[in-house]
Amino acid sequence: MTVLQGLEPILRVRDWRMTTAELLYHLPDHPHVLQTYIWQKVDHAPDFPELNRFLEFWKREIEGPLHSVRVACTALTRPAELRYANGVLTLH
Numbered sequence: 385m386t387v388l389q390g391l392e393p394i395l396r397v398r399d400w401r402m403t404t405a406e407l408l409y410h411l412p413d414h415p416h417v418l419q420t421y422i423w424q425k426v427d428h429a430p431d432f433p434e435l436n437r438f439l440e441f442w443k444r445e446i447e448g449p450l451h452s453v454r455v456a457c458t459a460l461t462r463p464a465e466l467r468y469a470n471g472v473l474t475l476h
Contacts, residue, residue: 400426400427400428400429401426401427401428401429401457401458401459402424402457402458403424403429403434403455403456403457404423404424404457405424405435405454405456406420406422406455407421407423407442407453408420408450408451408452408453409442409446410448410451411448418451419448423435425438426460427457429457432457435455439453
């Protein structure tokens, strides 16, 4: 076991993910027109308390009613990826 393998559980923050939500909402003055809003924050998967808190705030405070919400998330840390170069290109 290498030193890095021993540190991985300490360095990795489990279940915390960079979460991105795309909100489609109706414009208050033109309800037939949809507008988009992108929200991004580090959140705890799979419950997403920060996202739920933001959506509750939106429903309570923002006049534009939500049409749909699309959510994507990715891990904050990943094992290192190593790729070898197949050649060298020199530019003058």
